[in-house]
Amino acid sequence: IEENGWPLLFSALTTMAALFSFLLIPIRPIRWVGVSAASLVGVTYLLVIILLPSLLSFGKDREPENRYAEKEDRLLERILDRLGHRILSRPKIILVLFVLFTVICLLGISKFEVASDYRRTMGLKIPYIARIDAISKTPVGSLYAYDVAIEFVRAGAAKDPENLRKFEQLVDEVKTFELTKKVGSLLDIIKDMNQVLNNEDPAFYRIPERREMIAQLLLLYEQAGGVEAENWVDYEYQRLRLMVEISDYNSKEATRELRLIEQRAKALFPGAKVVLIGSTAQFSVMIDYVTWGQMRSFFIALVVVGLLMIVVFGSVKIGLIAMIPNVSPALAVGGIMGFAGIPLDIMTVTIVPMLLGLAVDDTIHFITHYQLEYARTGSYKTSTRRVFKTVGVALFLTSMVLVLNFSAYLASLAKAYIHMGILVPVGILAALAADYFMTPVLFDYFRPFTKGEQQKK
Template sequence: LSLAQAIGYSIHVFNAFKHGLARTGQRRTALVHAVSETGWPLLFSALTTMSALCSFLFIPLRPIRWVGVTGACLVGVTYILVIILLPSLLSFGRDDMPPERQRSGVLACLDRLMEYLGTRVLNRPGLTMTVFGLLSVACILGIFRFEVSFDIRRTFGIGVPYVHRLDYIGHTQVGSLYSYGVALEFDQPGEAKNPEKLKKFDQFIAEIAALPLTKKTTSLVDIVKDMHQVLNNGDPAFHIIPDEREAVAQVLLLYENAGGSEAEKWVDYDYQRLRLMVEIDDYNSGEAVREMGLIQERGRELFPDAKVLLIGSIAQFTVMQDYVTWGQLKSFFVALIVIALLMSMVFGSPTIGLIAMIPNVAPALAVGGVMGFANIPLDMMTVTIIPMLLGLAVDDSIHFINHSQLEFERTGSYRESVRRVFGSVGTALLLTSLVLILCFSAYAASDAKVFVNMSYLVAAGILAALAADYFVTPVLLDRLRAFGPDKTERLAGNRPPDFSGADRAHPGAHFGMEREKI
């Protein structure tokens, strides 16, 4: 992330410096122009990204919180280095008007593409918004399909040798991939020797064994039954729990005197707590949550005088799923609200702030839709993608809207300002987006599916954000008259009410306003 941000910020500074040097031939003047043109947009781009990363603090998992705080700090350091160190390095050199150079083939094609988009993007606003709405609906349908899962096979994939060995052992008769424990804590010591309690516990175990995910169960009941059968000449009819409390105590005493140590795993020294281990060979998050709820409910019915506790990895996963699910929602909405407030402050208008946020919901919808249709689970890694993309996507919106506002102040025409914006920063926005995608695409070479999925999801989110900035943002700015009436309306004397607050002074009104000196 820091590497991609550093390159992306540098592209904007280089782009502004190149244009300034081409106009004046004076390096110092060009640098002043570049910093004034990009300094504020980059600052608020960094602040929005940091805000999105800090929203990870609302996910109650320490590793996720650490990622959020560390990432936010690195983004801040990256901005400081780019805005201070890069201009210092560019200041070395002669003041000289650079010769006219023919753009390379790729850049020339990109320039022509930006020119084409700039002149035609506002021609069919209805079609643009219809396509945006249909794609949003499709992504929302996909969002309802994805699930939270901590299955190591779905997260890392069988291609990882360690996971492959676990999966192989889990499918043998003696092994299992996951397990969890069910514990009963009675009010009084010695209750675990009560035959009635043990028989109810046996019934409880039988019901758990019948659940779809259960592969095998192990508990004190198995030891009591086996010893009772051995003491009765191995008669299978005695593979039951004795009816008398003394008989149960005798069976357990003989087992301990014979050197048996397994009982210590399933009952405590005071015989007040019983434990059952449930092994499963497959994991389904929805089914696991359902079975955990059934076990707790049935346990309270059979043992009203005892506490029913769920322990082990699957029980932890179930709790973590709730943390991740609700933490994701909190993180997303907190990031959305904070970024919307920052955008409104930057441009001095709630209308422009909301316009900036509408297309930036696109990466969240795109990532959620891809996860749902591609059956990619929401886990410890993918939970960080949507809030992070929200902060990254706003960067391009800030640059696009800022330059649109500057060009509108110069031309008074939405169409002309959009055309100029595509010509000045359109290619830079595309290149910064490609840099982000290429940086995260390094994860595609990993053997772990979680990193491969991350590279695909980030690419989908960045492309969705770029497409929204290219097509949706200009339409919204034009149709909602975000900066005030068009010059044709002024000439006609038909000035509609200005609800955007664009006439008021605000910090964003002078982003990079290196006035006609350049």
């Protein structure tokens, strides 16, 4: 406990800080995941630090044996020992490769997009999604839709010919949008009734000139048993509704079209209240929440973890070096998402903060033991070999366990879980590689440990 107590404590604190950053994303399920996961980490730490030593204390004490130290090193220990010996002999190659890795990942990050398309997040192998997709490709079906509601200041304004013509102008503009498949509104009923009452003359498929005529057409429609009008206008004729069904989903284009509709509606009806509703509008708002929430949560978690690192190791230089392995998973995951076309959705948004919490644990243990070995030997080269041979083995094994656990998601039919089964192992391996290669090289270059470290021996 004396030797590993502080690393365990700060590993728990940094992991909890990374998970609590989910609270910055204003989506309730993600917030719940952050709070519950952080709480479980805290409970696990208490069990490890209190219950585990108590359980290990059972049994009789005996004299320590040195036979294990005399045994021949295991294969993994020999491999990591050789790796630790060779890393410091090629620092320039490692730095160049890391810079190249960073540039490539940044290019990938610039390509990834935020999306909430069922077909991209879940995949067509899910029967329910496949049926929805099949229906959406028929002339009468659509995958997504949104509504535009316009509320006038006074009752009866929805019968005014001037307002209906402005509404028709808005509908005609919506029909020209790239994603629009078909639209529905009160205008269809008024135009159909006007044409029917004028001997089916196509020239009368238009809005009547007089308000009284519009009122008579709507009254006649209701008396004839028509019920669809109530879907497009309220009883007081103060609110109009336009439904837009879209043929496909593109997050950027959908957001652009929704903003354009809102701007045009407000320009055509200055005194009216314009509201966008429906699944597509909700996705557009959620995309903003996910995007900015993800950025805020990651950078705030990064700052908090960085400050904790500085406190843990008592050095700004060591704390900043320690952040390299914690940034590497975000770079790797973001790069793969961009190049592979994996969208940032409600599932993938949780990956980077989670990886930050996982990566920081390994970093703390690696640097803590490195600091301890330097205090014993006073040599960066010797410390590197000893750390690789001891804690390096433990980091490799724990990382492989996590990689295998998350790789089980690859057997899922849902793309969201398959993406997690790819991205999380990649992030874990990126953090491990940064611990193995970048941390020793940076320690040897910046020489952050002083002679006072040897006094801890």
